[in-house]
Amino acid sequence: MATVELSFSALPVHVRTARLIVTAVARRAGVAETLLDEVRLAVGEACSRAVEAHLRHCPDEPVRLELTGAGKRFEVIVSDTVPGDDPMDALPSASPAADLELGAWGEGAAELGLAVIAGLADDVDIEATPKGVQIRMSWPAEAEATV
Amino acid sequence: MDLKVNDYTTDDGLTVITVEGEIDVYTAPKLREKLIDLVNKGKFHLLVDMEKVEFLDSTGLGVLVGGLKRVRAHDGSLELVCTQERILKIFRITGLTKVFGIHDSIAEAEENRKGAK
Numbered sequence: 001m002a003t004v005e006l007s008f009s010a011l012p013v014h015v016r017t018a019r020l021i022v023t024a025v026a027r028r029a030g031v032a033e034t035l036l037d038e039v040r041l042a043v044g045e046a047c048s049r050a051v052e053a054h055l056r057h058c059p060d061e062p063v064r065l066e067l068t069g070a071g072k073r074f075e076v077i078v079s080d081t082v083p084g085d086d087p088m089d090a091l092p093s094a095s096p097a098a099d100l101e102l103g104a105w106g107e108g109a110a111e112l113g114l115a116v117i118a119g120l121a122d123d124v125d126i127e128a129t130p131k132g133v134q135i136r137m138s139w140p141a142e143a144e145a146t147v
Numbered sequence: 148m149d150l151k152v153n154d155y156t157t158d159d160g161l162t163v164i165t166v167e168g169e170i171d172v173y174t175a176p177k178l179r180e181k182l183i184d185l186v187n188k189g190k191f192h193l194l195v196d197m198e199k200v201e202f203l204d205s206t207g208l209g210v211l212v213g214g215l216k217r218v219r220a221h222d223g224s225l226e227l228v229c230t231q232e233r234i235l236k237i238f239r240i241t242g243l244t245k246v247f248g249i250h251d252s253i254a255e256a257e258e259n260r261k262g263a264k
Contacts, residue, residue: 115240
């Protein structure tokens with residue numbers, strides 16, 4: 001069972017709240033101060049992606065987060081309820097802007113967010129199921145910390 | 148937290164946009180509107196001062212890329228002032244350090260601009 005569960009309406013204004021909560025729980029779970037910025041940004045990206053997907057397909061459904069910090073890892077799972085293509089296909093393996101024509105970029109391009117997540121999270125797994133997409137991220141945490 | 152966006156234009160024709168606060172999926176539209184408004188007013192040489200930006204995500208990056216595309220369509224420029232490591236890291240991860248001119252200060256950007264003329 002997740003240590004902290006959070007669900008919020010799929011509205012951009014709530015993404016900041018989610019970032020603040022995740023950062024607080026990560027700190028409590030013993031994630032190093034130097035990693036907290038990365039946790040905040042990666043989770044914010046995953047939440048933004050989920051909110052935008054919900055706004056397009058199911059605006060009344062909430063976005064869900066599960067935070068677990070009981071072991072030696074602090075794990076965050078961001079879940080949406082929009083079934084779709086496997087987003088791992090869009091996960092860039094290297095800096096996406098390096099070889100791209102600028103004209104190929106759209107504003108708020110989804111691949112940009114996935115690139116940031118891939119660059120920041122210590123461990124990332126993205127799973128597309130018929131029920132929706134789950135982005136699972138984790139970072140090392142102090143073993144003796146308790147949430 | 149609200150996003151504060153202000154601008155002024157130097158005698159040299161460089162429009163400096165100072166941004167303060169968090170740029171994310173909620174606040175980025177305000178910056179996008181400012182950039183579009185400036186381009187519509189014929190301001191094609193932009194410098195975005197990010198020294199007081201506390202948070203930047205991919206939505207904000209997308210807005211900056213969109214602004215760059217708009218000014219380039221008018222042979223303009225969009226450069227940045229940023230010395231904050233946590234913000235610079237996002238530009239490095241996404242490879243955008245190769246796309247944007249990034250300066251340590253407004254003065255340095257102005258000097259570079261004069262040197263390039």
